[in-house]
Amino acid sequence: MTKVYPHDPTSSPCMSYGPESYTLWMKSLVLHSNGCTVYDSNGVIVYRVDNYDTKGRRHVNLLDLRGTVLCTIHKKLLAFGRWNVYRGSDNSDFKIQEKPWFQVKRCYKMITRKVTCQITVACKKYCIKKIAGKTTFQIVNIDGDIVAYAKQKHSSSGVVLGNDVLTLDVEGGIDHSLIMAFVTVFGLICGKM
Template sequence: MPPFLKSRSRIAAHHYHEQDQHQDCQTNIDEKASYNSLTVWRKSLIFSCNGFTVIGSDGSLVYRVDNYSSRPNQIMLMDAHGFPIFTISRPKKLRLVGNYWLIYEGEVGKESSNKPIFCVRKNMSIIKAKPSVLAYVYGGGVSGEGFKYTVEGSYARRSCKIMDESRRALSEIKKKVAMKRGASFGVEVFNLLVQPGFDSRFAMAIVLLLDQMFS
């Protein structure tokens, strides 16, 4: 990683990496489990880009997103070294049938034949049977049968969960609270809690989609 990125990463870690007060929070995430706690900063490490910086519990850079304006319908989640993990795309033809986004492994170019591994649909129902549902996650493409996960809560309040079919919370987005006087960092910096066994990379991909859907 270039020196100026390492420098800015250390600044971000120093400024935002604090212990959370979990004893007062009410959540379906198993507090007894050694869940993975990430700090998500809604800011790119590249000064000329929009994006995200994700910091681990040890203060190290884990994931990053540098969103260039030349690709407004495509977002790439990268690891700390800049290698692509997932590409999130919103194809134009799918806008005619609803608000769909596709998740691909790795980097996807114009000539790529990669097939999507997940399809995510924003809940657009006028009369919502479940008003707390923000999005449905399907395996494979748009024609995938049944949804594997639901995302529920409020992204605007940074309070939502990824639920499996048995309604178990696998990951949770929540406001980050500073130790001193319980002050909040606002909505630009928040926590992503991930249960053991659930892919934190995929959980972060869902965060990126929620930001596209509701910001």
């Protein structure tokens, strides 16, 4: 029987660069652990984060469906609110690696009480801004263009789902695994994972 959405085992959904709408469920598929599960627009799991210890731990991996580590997020010990993200490594000895894929700095605005993040990827800069509501945020580049936008998910009949279910719309022209790494760090900063 022919599948409606045929699966090519050689293709990787993680290297997608076109526009896509994802569903983020801020829960782990593993019982009694923290994390996140990400579904594409066809309902297929494409990314996951399983955090077996406690929320906000210092060392977290972003995985694809097959369990391949796409990146490792490591919170710096002596630098308050700073994370280094290493591409495709689950090695806990970060001294072996030369340079992180990107770095994240947490910013907290006392007046508005909003958490933001500044992200440096090589010579590119991005910012994650939390906007109206508990779950809505956007990722913008240095030019102010929105590259991804997350908000609380609504069902097709208009029912608002829980605070832990989000819709993430990602624009084209950017590596989606990079955006998911941004979202994972932001989830750790906000205590969601």
